[in-house]
Amino acid sequence: MKKIFIIISLLFLSIGLASSSKAQNVSREQFSQVFAEYMRKYDEYVISHEKYILSKKQYESFNTLSSKENVQRDTKDMLYKREEVLIYYLKSLISKLDDSSLSIPQEDKDSYISQFNSEIDWLNEHRITYKVTDSPEILSEKSEAVDTRFKVLTPVIYKCLYHISKGKVVRYDERYDLLYNDLITLTEKIKVEQRDAYKLSESKTEIIDRWFGEIGVKDEEYQKFLDEGDKNLLKISERTAYSTYKASIKVLTDAKNVMLKKISYMKEIVKEIKISEY
Amino acid sequence: MSKTGNTASENKTVSGPAEKNSFSDKAREVFAGKSKNTDDLVSVPQEAPAASDPKEPEKKPLYEGQQTEKLYNIKDLTSDLTPKKILKIVGLVIMFVAIIAALYVRFFGIGPQKSGPTITKIPTPTFFDYTNYKPSVYADDPNFKKIDEGLNVLEREAVSTPLEEETLLPPPLDFDVVFK
Numbered sequence: 001m002k003k004i005f006i007i008i009s010l011l012f013l014s015i016g017l018a019s020s021s022k023a024q025n026v027s028r029e030q031f032s033q034v035f036a037e038y039m040r041k042y043d044e045y046v047i048s049h050e051k052y053i054l055s056k057k058q059y060e061s062f063n064t065l066s067s068k069e070n071v072q073r074d075t076k077d078m079l080y081k082r083e084e085v086l087i088y089y090l091k092s093l094i095s096k097l098d099d100s101s102l103s104i105p106q107e108d109k110d111s112y113i114s115q116f117n118s119e120i121d122w123l124n125e126h127r128i129t130y131k132v133t134d135s136p137e138i139l140s141e142k143s144e145a146v147d148t149r150f151k152v153l154t155p156v157i158y159k160c161l162y163h164i165s166k167g168k169v170v171r172y173d174e175r176y177d178l179l180y181n182d183l184i185t186l187t188e189k190i191k192v193e194q195r196d197a198y199k200l201s202e203s204k205t206e207i208i209d210r211w212f213g214e215i216g217v218k219d220e221e222y223q224k225f226l227d228e229g230d231k232n233l234l235k236i237s238e239r240t241a242y243s244t245y246k247a248s249i250k251v252l253t254d255a256k257n258v259m260l261k262k263i264s265y266m267k268e269i270v271k272e273i274k275i276s277e278y
Numbered sequence: 279m280s281k282t283g284n285t286a287s288e289n290k291t292v293s294g295p296a297e298k299n300s301f302s303d304k305a306r307e308v309f310a311g312k313s314k315n316t317d318d319l320v321s322v323p324q325e326a327p328a329a330s331d332p333k334e335p336e337k338k339p340l341y342e343g344q345q346t347e348k349l350y351n352i353k354d355l356t357s358d359l360t361p362k363k364i365l366k367i368v369g370l371v372i373m374f375v376a377i378i379a380a381l382y383v384r385f386f387g388i389g390p391q392k393s394g395p396t397i398t399k400i401p402t403p404t405f406f407d408y409t410n411y412k413p414s415v416y417a418d419d420p421n422f423k424k425i426d427e428g429l430n431v432l433e434r435e436a437v438s439t440p441l442e443e444e445t446l447l448p449p450p451l452d453f454d455v456v457f458k
Contacts (some may be wrong), residue, residue: 024399035445042449045451049452056457059457061456064408071333071457075455078455079450079455082452084451085449085451086451089448092446093446096443096446118441128291136457137457139455140455140456140457143453144453144455145452147453151454154448156429157448161442161443161446161447164443164446165441165442167444168439168441172432172435172436175428176429176432178428179425179428179429180422182421182425183425186421186422186425190416196373197415209440220288226357249441249442252441254439256436256441259436260433260436260437263429263432263433263436264433266425266429267426267429267433268424270422270425270429273414273416274413274416274417274422275377275411275412275413275414275415276411276412276414276415276417277414
């Protein structure tokens with residue numbers, strides 16, 4: 001009877017563990033699939049773009065009816081593939097935002113997903129408007145419409161990328177906070193310990209408190225860098241999207257380095273507690 | 279056979295007073311370079327001392343017996359310079375300077391300075407996790423071990439994961455679709 005109970009318990013435990021780990025990996029697997037499709041679409045676009053360049057050269061050089069026919073066909077094909085690339089690129093971003101290893105505020109996440117989805121819808125509608133009968137000039141106009149929309153969307157994309165990177169740092173810091181709270185709880189218990197072998201001397205307690213104070217200073221520094229990165233991102237515009245994004249990433253890197261310092265300080269505190277005074 | 283062409287039987291000991299001047303003259307000739315091709319004993323042939331003044335009183339010879347020593351004089355070395363003598367002098371000077379330099383270095387310890395940059399190897403500090411302390415009762419505490427492990431995993435992950443998603447940057451696409 002006891003054996004049966006143990007076997008059933010193990011069965012339930014294994015099912016529970018498997019389902020939880022699967023839930024964690026779903027978002028990553030989904031992202032990998034979408035990203036692989038995006039890469040495949042990009043390769044197809046590169047091939048179609050090469051054909052378009054050749055046809056365009058021939059059309060501009062000879063201006064014959066056949067060259068015009070060829071350029072219309074190849075341009076339409078290239079534009080269609082280009083929009084497919086954009087659609088899968090935006091889908092990859094949406095999938096990345098769903099990654100559970102990132103800590104992004106839900107409202108930011110929803111805002112990005114909503115903007116990207118509406119853009120995907122527009123692109124899906126727009127790409128079916130391309131026709132073989134479209135003259136090169138009409139194709140050029142239709143392409144320009146996509147270009148204008150993508151230029152407007154570019155700052156939003158870079159903002160989203162910044163939040164993805166920030167989501168990593170914040171997630172690390174959340175995990176760090178859990179460990180920090182555990183250590184604080186343990187240290188407080190040790191401080192009230194009455195048994196001789198278990199209690200810490202006053203001088204050692206003072207040292208540990210001082211070191212926790214140092215971590216507090218680093219906490220402020222970390223928060224300051226995060227705020228600075230967010231503030232920097234407000235300056236983003238169509239023209240300066242990439243440079244502003246890069247500058248904000250640099251500030252985020254500083255925040256990450258401060259977080260690593262906090263980890264090293266905490267390790268020192270643990271080590272200090274593990275050393276006997278006698 | 280000597281280098282001068284005289285046979286051993288021809289080399290005779292200076293013994294008479296009449297032969298005194300002729301011997302010294304011969305010696306002078308030898309050291310003045312006239313017989314410089316020989317390293318043999320200075321020998322005076324029998325026929326050489328013929329020009330002595332009969333009126334002069336007989337004097338005791340300077341050397342009795344066979345002359346076997348070379349007579350060197352520093353003045354003879356510097357007079358009537360020939361290329362071979364110059365070479366000898368230069369050789370002597372170089373040897374003298376070398377000896378002086380060696381003695382100077384030996385006793386004053388100043389050697390010639392090496393040209394070119396001196397390579398000084400700076401020791402690289404390496405982390406050595408040697409724990410020379412007595413562990414406390416908390417050293418094996420599972421709660422502390424869990425925190426320690428959690429910190430190590432977090433640190434490793436944060437260091438190895440790139441912050442920037444470079445693969446998710448906007449794709450380079452051609453938007454310049456214009457026909458002439």
